[in-house]
Amino acid sequence: MSENIVELKADAAFVELTESRSFYYKAFRQLLRNKQAILGFVVLLSLVLAAIFADQIAPYNPYKTNYSNVKQPPSAEHFIGTDELGRDGFSRLIYGARISLLVGVSVSAISTTVGVALGAIAGYFGGAADMIIMRVVDLFMAFPFLVLAIALVAVFGPSLFNMMLALILLYWIWFARLVRGMVLTLRETEFIVGAKAAGASDISIIFRHILPNVFPVVVVQGSFSVADAILIAAGLSYLGLGAQPPTAEWGSMLSNAKELMRILPVLSIAPGLAIMITVLAINFIGDALRDALDPTLRQ
Amino acid sequence: MKKYIIRRVILMIPLVFGVTTATFALIHLIPGDPVELMMSNTRQMTQEEIDRIRDKLGLNDPLPVQYVRYVTNLLKGDMGISVRSRSDVSYEILQRLPDTIILTVTSIALVLIFALPIGILSALKRGTWIDTLAMTFALFGVSIPAFWFGIMLMLIFGLHLDWLPTVGQGKTPIEFARSLVLPSVTLSLILLGLVTRVARSSMLEVLSLDYVRTARAKGMASRYVNFRHALPNALIPILTVVSGQFASLLGGAVLIEKVFGWPGIGRLAVDSIFARDYLVVTNTVLVFAIMVILVNLANDILYSYIDPRIRFQ
Numbered sequence: 353m354s355e356n357i358v359e360l361k362a363d364a365a366f367v368e369l370t371e372s373r374s375f376y377y378k379a380f381r382q383l384l385r386n387k388q389a390i391l392g393f394v395v396l397l398s399l400v401l402a403a404i405f406a407d408q409i410a411p412y413n414p415y416k417t418n419y420s421n422v423k424q425p426p427s428a429e430h431f432i433g434t435d436e437l438g439r440d441g442f443s444r445l446i447y448g449a450r451i452s453l454l455v456g457v458s459v460s461a462i463s464t465t466v467g468v469a470l471g472a473i474a475g476y477f478g479g480a481a482d483m484i485i486m487r488v489v490d491l492f493m494a495f496p497f498l499v500l501a502i503a504l505v506a507v508f509g510p511s512l513f514n515m516m517l518a519l520i521l522l523y524w525i526w527f528a529r530l531v532r533g534m535v536l537t538l539r540e541t542e543f544i545v546g547a548k549a550a551g552a553s554d555i556s557i558i559f560r561h562i563l564p565n566v567f568p569v570v571v572v573q574g575s576f577s578v579a580d581a582i583l584i585a586a587g588l589s590y591l592g593l594g595a596q597p598p599t600a601e602w603g604s605m606l607s608n609a610k611e612l613m614r615i616l617p618v619l620s621i622a623p624g625l626a627i628m629i630t631v632l633a634i635n636f637i638g639d640a641l642r643d644a645l646d647p648t649l650r651q
Numbered sequence: 652m653k654k655y656i657i658r659r660v661i662l663m664i665p666l667v668f669g670v671t672t673a674t675f676a677l678i679h680l681i682p683g684d685p686v687e688l689m690m691s692n693t694r695q696m697t698q699e700e701i702d703r704i705r706d707k708l709g710l711n712d713p714l715p716v717q718y719v720r721y722v723t724n725l726l727k728g729d730m731g732i733s734v735r736s737r738s739d740v741s742y743e744i745l746q747r748l749p750d751t752i753i754l755t756v757t758s759i760a761l762v763l764i765f766a767l768p769i770g771i772l773s774a775l776k777r778g779t780w781i782d783t784l785a786m787t788f789a790l791f792g793v794s795i796p797a798f799w800f801g802i803m804l805m806l807i808f809g810l811h812l813d814w815l816p817t818v819g820q821g822k823t824p825i826e827f828a829r830s831l832v833l834p835s836v837t838l839s840l841i842l843l844g845l846v847t848r849v850a851r852s853s854m855l856e857v858l859s860l861d862y863v864r865t866a867r868a869k870g871m872a873s874r875y876v877n878f879r880h881a882l883p884n885a886l887i888p889i890l891t892v893v894s895g896q897f898a899s900l901l902g903g904a905v906l907i908e909k910v911f912g913w914p915g916i917g918r919l920a921v922d923s924i925f926a927r928d929y930l931v932v933t934n935t936v937l938v939f940a941i942m943v944i945l946v947n948l949a950n951d952i953l954y955s956y957i958d959p960r961i962r963f964q
Contacts, residue, residue: 491669498902499920499939506924506932507680583796587906590798591921606799617806624799631794639790 379568379644386643392636399630403449410443414600423616432622436612439598441619445626447600451512452630455594456582459519464574466520467527468566472558474528475535485528492525498584505593512601515594519581530573534566568645575638579631586627602627655955663948667941674937675721679714681929725937731930735923740934744916748938750820751915754835754908755900759893761839762846767889770850775877777855785847792844797903801837801910808833818912834911841903842896849892854885887958894950898943 383389402409411429418438426433432441474485492500504518538544538561547557588594589603597604602623609619705711709720724730730740773785809817821830857863858881866876905917912918916935923931 487669490666491673493898494666494670494944495673495936495940496898496902496905496943498899498905499917499936501902502905502920502924503677503932503936506929507677507682509682510924579794586796587798591906591909592925593921603796606802610802613802613806614810617810620802620806624796624802627796627799628791628794631796632790635790635794 382644383640386640388636389640392633392640395629395633396637399449399633400453402446403453406446406450410440410446412440412443414439414444414447415598416440423612425616426618432618433616435608435616435619441605441622444600444605445602445622448602448605448623448626449630451595451599451601452582452586452627455512455516455519455585456578456630456634459516459523459581459585460574460578463520463523464527464570464577467524468531468563468570470524471528471531472535472562472566475532476539476554476558476562482532486532489525489529492522497522498587501584501588502591502593505588510593510596512589512595512599515585515588519584523577523581526577527570527573531566531570534569535562538562538565572638572642572645575634575641579634579638582627582631582634652955656952659948659951663944666944670937670940670944671722671725672718674933674940675718677933677936678721678929681933730934733923733928733931735926735928735931740930743919743931744935744938747914747916747919750913751901751904751908751917753831754838754913754915755897755904757831757835758838758842758900758904759897761835762842762893765839766843766846767850770847770889771854771882771885773847774851774854774858782851785851789844789847789851792840792847794844795840797837797840798906798910800840801833801907804833804837805911820912820914834907834913837910838900838903838907841900842893845896846889846893850885850889853888854881857881857885860884887954891950891954894946897946901939901942 416439418434420438421434422436422438424430424434424438430440430442432445434440435444470485474482495503501515501518501522504521505515508514508517544557544561547561552560585594586601586603586606589601590607592604592607595601595604597608605623606620609616609623613620709717712720728741730744732738733740733743736743769785769788773782776782805817808815815832816826816830817833819830821827858877863876863881866880867873871880901917904915905921907913908915908918909921916938920932920935923929923935
């Protein structure tokens with residue numbers, strides 16, 4: 353009982369940040385007032401719906417080749433024309449949303465979880481765990497991100513799944529560094545020292561006091577990493593190291609369209625625009641989330 | 652000062668050791684037998700022949716022995732033989748390294764030329780339409796896939812207007828410069844948005860400091876305060892970010908070189924993956940890492956000159 357009282361008091365001392373409902377309520381209100389956030393959310397929602405209902409929306413089967421109808425210019429039947437195998441560009445574009453969103457969200461979600469867990473362990477317990485985790489982080493940081501991603505895909509073999517695996521292996525680093533730094537500062541704050549003095553266990557301190565304080569920043573950075581992962585994945589697929597043909601994916605569509613650049617530039621324009629719109633929408637939301645959630649920007 | 656540099660160089664050694672260990676591990680993680688890969692384009696060999704070559708190359712030795720040999724060879728500049736070209740891997744890489752360096756250095760210059768004035772102007776005109784425009788520009792900068800931006804530049808300036816070559820590298824100095832334009836502009840996009848944002852926020856921060864306010868209170872001309880007092884201090888964090896992002900620029904170069912057929916080491920690495928020329932891939936990765944480490948070292952030393960506080964930390 354007395355333990356809870358001490359914790360409650362300590363919590364109150366730490367400016368309305370921890371677990372406080374009003375913090376998220378205020379943040380949510382602020383998000384709703386942000387026009388960019390609303391725009392980003394509407395665009396992203398339409399993309400998600402397009403990805404889910406691609407079977408219903410797409411006018412044609414994205415994999416159906418039609419040799420009597422190849423390299424057609426844009427028309428009422430084929431909004432952005434057809435490729436060298438007679439496949440409908442617009443339908444492939446819609447199915448491409450599936451891959452990009454899947455890669456962005458799953459890479460970001462998994463690497464965030466892993467990174468937060470390892471970063472919290474390194475920062476909170478210190479010692480050997482910290483040493484090992486941070487040396488691995490330093491080592492990974494010595495390589496250019498894309499170069500290491502390419503090398504890992506070379507080891508695993510080029511495929512969509514292996515590319516996602518490689519990206520997860522690289523993105524957690526980022527979150528581990530971020531969270532470790534925050535935990536090192538938090539560990540010294542009065543409310544955590546207080547909770548410790550009151551006899552709270554390490555597990556309880558991490559879950560009830562540290563993670564809730566780390567959460568807002570991680571959500572913001574996590575949303576940016578979705579956008580980043582989509583850009584990187586499209587680049588790797590363009591190089592032929594991600595999604596493999598005939599998969600309808602924006603990056604590999606761009607690489608495919610290169611041969612037809614002179615006669616059908618629209619096939620080179622559309623997939624890139626799709627990537628840009630997706631990434632812009634996510635960055636709009638990320639910027640708004642940062643304004644609403646990041647306590648260091650709140651004044 | 653000397654002491655600081657020596658300490659910094661010594662601190663670099665474990666990292667270089669780690670990086671070489673990582674590339675050594677990479678070589679051994681790659682599936683498939685290296686001898687079979689090496690000979691795959693020639694005739695089928697008997698097991699006996701394969702064993703003999705394995706023995707000759709020392710592939711039957713224990714891993715620690717192989718590792719020591721790998722490092723000693725590296726120190727001698729020997730990276731093995733490329734399967735594809737049959738020449739020294741180190742020769743292949745050294746031949747293409749200058750092209751990658753020229754591309755990245757030109758891009759960094761472009762980033763500074765465009766991002767610095769835009770970011771600083773947007774800080775000085777905070778809250779006006781100029782600021783909004785600059786930040787929109789920056790947002791697009793971080794949201795456009797750079798390789799696609801390159802394809803668009805190719806379409807417009809190469810195919811449509813026919814002003815610049817789209818693929819490859821020119822031989823004469825003028826042709827070379829012309830062929831460098833599109834790849835380097837494209838590559839600079841990777842950092843343009845980020846550096847514009849950093850320039851703005853760094854300038855805003857310095858403008859809010861007491862000494863700037865004091866200068867203004869003295870009645871000093873606004874332009875003098877902004878450019879003589881505030882700007883030099885705002886530049887330090889901006890340059891830190893630029894050199895810290897050198898790695899992502901090098902990474903981006905891999906993609907951009909491939910898009911424009913620029914003959915640097917990035918394109919070499921990607922082409923070698925598909926040719927299953929793994930010694931070239933892993934050694935290129937190593938060269939990339941060493942470049943990043945050296946840039947970070949040069950950067951730290953440079954900063955200890957500019958900002959003496961760093962030396963005593």
